[in-house]
Amino acid sequence: MAHSFSGSRPSARVAALDAIETKYAQRGKKVTVIGLNKPSADMHDKLAGQLTAGH
Template sequence: MALIWANSPLAAPMQPFCLASSNDRVCQFDYAGDPDDVIIDLSDAHIWDASSVAALDAVETKYAARGKKVAIVGLNQPSARLHDALAGQLAAGH
C-alpha cells in the first residue's frame, strides 16, 4: 500500500489544490511502480474548484487502468462536498 501525503508532490500542506498546479501533479505519480492499493491523504490540502476534482479523477483513472485501487482520505468538509458532487462527472483531459 502506498500512502501519498498532502505535502508530497500531490499537494503542499495548507495550500489549495487548484488549477495552477493540478495538471503538473497528475504527472508526478509513479502509476506503474506504486503498489496495488494507494491512499492519497489530503488532510492538509483544500480542493477549491472543479479542475482539482478533475485532476484527482485523472489520477484515479490512471491507477485504475493499471488495476490499482485509490482511496482519497482526509478531505475537509467543503472539499469532500465538492469532490462528492463532481467526481466522475468531469472530463479530465489529462
C-alpha cells in the same frame, strides 16, 4: 498539509484527482483520497467522474 477545494477552480482540482484515480484504475489499482476537509470532500463527491470525459 491540508488543502481545500474552496477558492479558484475547484472543478480543475476535482478533475485532477479523477485523472489520477482513472490512471490507476486502468492498471487495476484502487485509489482512496484521504485527508480532505468536509467542503472539499463534498465537492469531490459531487463532481467526481463528471469532469474527465475528455481525458
